[in-house]
Amino acid sequence: MFTTRKTTSRTSRTTTAKAVGALGAAALLAFTTACGGGGDGASGGEGGLEKTSVTVGALPIADFSTLWWAEEKGFFEEEGLDVTIEPVQGGPVGAQMVATGELDFTTSTTFNTMSATDNGMPVDTAASLSGSADNSIAMYVNPDSDIQGIEDLDGKTIGINNTNNTGDVTFRALADHLGVDVEPTFIEVPFTEMLTGVQSGSIDVGYSPEPFLSAAWDAGMRQIVDLTEGPNHEIATSNIVSGKAFLGRNPNTAAAFARALYAANEDILAKEQEWRDWLPSIAQLDEGTAQQLPMPVFATEMDEEGIGHVADLMIEQGIISEDYDASEFIWTPED
Known part of the structure; x- marks a missing residue:
């Protein structure tokens, strides 16, 4: 079944963040x-x-x-x-x-x-x-990892293609939505190297969209966070x-x-x-x-x-x- 974006009202969200720095x-x-x-x-x-x-x-x-x-x-x-x-x-x-x-x-x-x-x-x-x-962007770990879910990610290293982008913004939005207080360390890793980074242990968690995500599932990785849930739907x-x-x-x-x-x-x-x-x-x-x-x-x-x-x-x-x-x-x- 194909999908198309529906125009639906979203709950207004409070804007309390601090302004970012000057022009780069x-x-x-x-x-x-x-x-x-x-x-x-x-x-x-x-x-x-x-x-x-x-x-x-x-x-x-x-x-x-x-x-x-x-x-x-x-x-x-x-x-x-x-x-x-x-x-x-x-x-x-x-x-x-x-x-x-x-x-x-x-x-x-x-x-x-x-x-x-x-x-x-x-x-x-x-x-x-x-x-x-749905289920098109996610975070994953090696199948034998002790990490079971988003609540276990405090202090863990998560690979991400670049910061202040889809991966970390949707992660923080989902954590806030779930009431989970965690602060992982995001490390910039190209999508092409994300899977091998998890497999080698150089990062604890990988983040990928498709088609890199399908490659992770084919390699036996285990999903711990679906980043398309809640406010990210x-x-x-x-x-x-x-x-x-x-x-x-x-x-x-x-x-x-x-x-x-x-x-x-x-x-x-x-x-x-x-x-x-x-x-x-x-x-x-x-x-x-x-x-x-x-x-x-x-x-x-x-x-x-x-x-x-x-x-x-x-x-x-x-x-x-x-x-x-x-x-x-x-x-x-x-x-």
Whole structure:
């Protein structure tokens, strides 16, 4: 059964966290460069595309598969767009590249985007991509570990791809929801090395999304925390980011790009089995994993409520400023 994000009211959460530090050097460089950027082409006039060839940074994983589906199935072409997908190392790097004009769009996480914009990076969310399906992000241990659950993680080392992102934010949100007072030590470990880190004992606990999570189960790892429970249910995780300068100069192009993504997601949701059969052609996973992994909660419109929920969690945890307003960093086309 496929899933789609539902618009449901969430309980308002108190925002009592302290504001974070000043603008980082990388963000400052991106801001300075973007402010001096040149034009992207002739004006599109009444609804015409300002430019037809665009570049987007992405990693070939299930959460971002919309981009390849839109390209292969002709959704970009229907909007008059010629899209080139380029590999990026991750959300923070991609955000800097769109801020400086090296890319027109990039995939990111909502968590990365909020940290970047709170620190002054001139980027906006141009489209929502997906949320986390049930059982799609989790923490695990060796099968003989003494760790049985979240209450046993005080002082333990947990591998995480980068801090103040999906893994640790959802962990703290879940611990708070459950009333569990634990303070583990988060150690940055690439997803490709997470499993071996747990197996070797260099970290006590691993954290992974799909498809790395399926690899952990295949290796016999034991789950101790499901990070999609409670306040993290269908949490808005993946988005498309673009530079404010690009969006200001190319609103019709950006709107066409977003329309193509949402149309592609509608198509995926209507053709789940075809999507699963196709997924190994663009992502590094085998056919069996593609048939079993939880399907992302693909977005068919801008998920402003979901983005606001993530902002509330990050404010509560003191990661972004108390007065951060997520709506200020969501780009919407003019009517």
